[in-house]
Amino acid sequence: MKAYITHLSRLSIITLSMLLLMGLPALAQRGAARTRINTSKLMEIKNVDVIYISPAMLQSVPKASLKIDGADAMSGVMDGITSIHIYTSSDRKAIQELRRTFAPITELRHSDLEQLMYIKDDNGIVNLIGQLQGDNASELYMIVSSDEEYTVINFSGSFSRRELEKAVTQDNSRKRKK
Incomplete structure (x- = not known):
C-alpha cells in the first residue's frame, strides 16, 4: 500500500x-499582453509639448469635425477614439528623449504591436502602429519623424482590424491618385 x-x-x-x-x-x-509606455516623465522635459484630449472633450466635439480630409473610411476609426495624447518637439535633446521613450513602440519590441502603415518620403517618416489584442486595437500610435521634428499621437480607444484596414487602404489609394 x-x-x-x-x-x-x-x-x-x-x-x-x-x-x-x-x-x-x-x-x-x-x-506581456500590453506594452506600456511611461510618458509621465515627458511632462517634465523642457521643449516637449504635451497635449491631452479627454473623453469628455471628445464627446463635446462633433464627430464630423474629426474627419480627416473628409475620408469616410476614417469615420469608423474616429468613432472608436476615447482619448488622444500628443507629444511633440523640435528641440534635438527633447527629440532624443521622445525617441527613447517610444522606442518599444517604434522598434515593435513586443508581440502585441503591429505596424499598420509606413510612409517614407523626403520630408520624413510616418508610422502607424497598433497595439492589438486579437482583431482589436486598444492603442494606435502615429509617429511622425523628421530631422527637425518628432511627434507621437496616441489614440486610445477600441478599433477593429477591419476599420483599420479600410482606413489604411483608402488612404494609400488616395495617395496614388495624387
Missing part, C-alpha cells in the same frame, strides 16, 4: 508540475 501511495504521489507531483509548466507560457503571454 505504501508503494502505491508513493507512486500516486509521484504521479501527482509530475502531473502538477506539467500543468504548472504548461501554464507558465500562457502567464508570460498575459504579462
Whole structure:
C-alpha cells in the first residue's frame, strides 16, 4: 500500500508540475499582453509639448469635425477614439528623449504591436502602429519623424482590424491618385 501511495504521489507531483509548466507560457503571454509606455516623465522635459484630449472633450466635439480630409473610411476609426495624447518637439535633446521613450513602440519590441502603415518620403517618416489584442486595437500610435521634428499621437480607444484596414487602404489609394 505504501508503494502505491508513493507512486500516486509521484504521479501527482509530475502531473502538477506539467500543468504548472504548461501554464507558465500562457502567464508570460498575459504579462506581456500590453506594452506600456511611461510618458509621465515627458511632462517634465523642457521643449516637449504635451497635449491631452479627454473623453469628455471628445464627446463635446462633433464627430464630423474629426474627419480627416473628409475620408469616410476614417469615420469608423474616429468613432472608436476615447482619448488622444500628443507629444511633440523640435528641440534635438527633447527629440532624443521622445525617441527613447517610444522606442518599444517604434522598434515593435513586443508581440502585441503591429505596424499598420509606413510612409517614407523626403520630408520624413510616418508610422502607424497598433497595439492589438486579437482583431482589436486598444492603442494606435502615429509617429511622425523628421530631422527637425518628432511627434507621437496616441489614440486610445477600441478599433477593429477591419476599420483599420479600410482606413489604411483608402488612404494609400488616395495617395496614388495624387
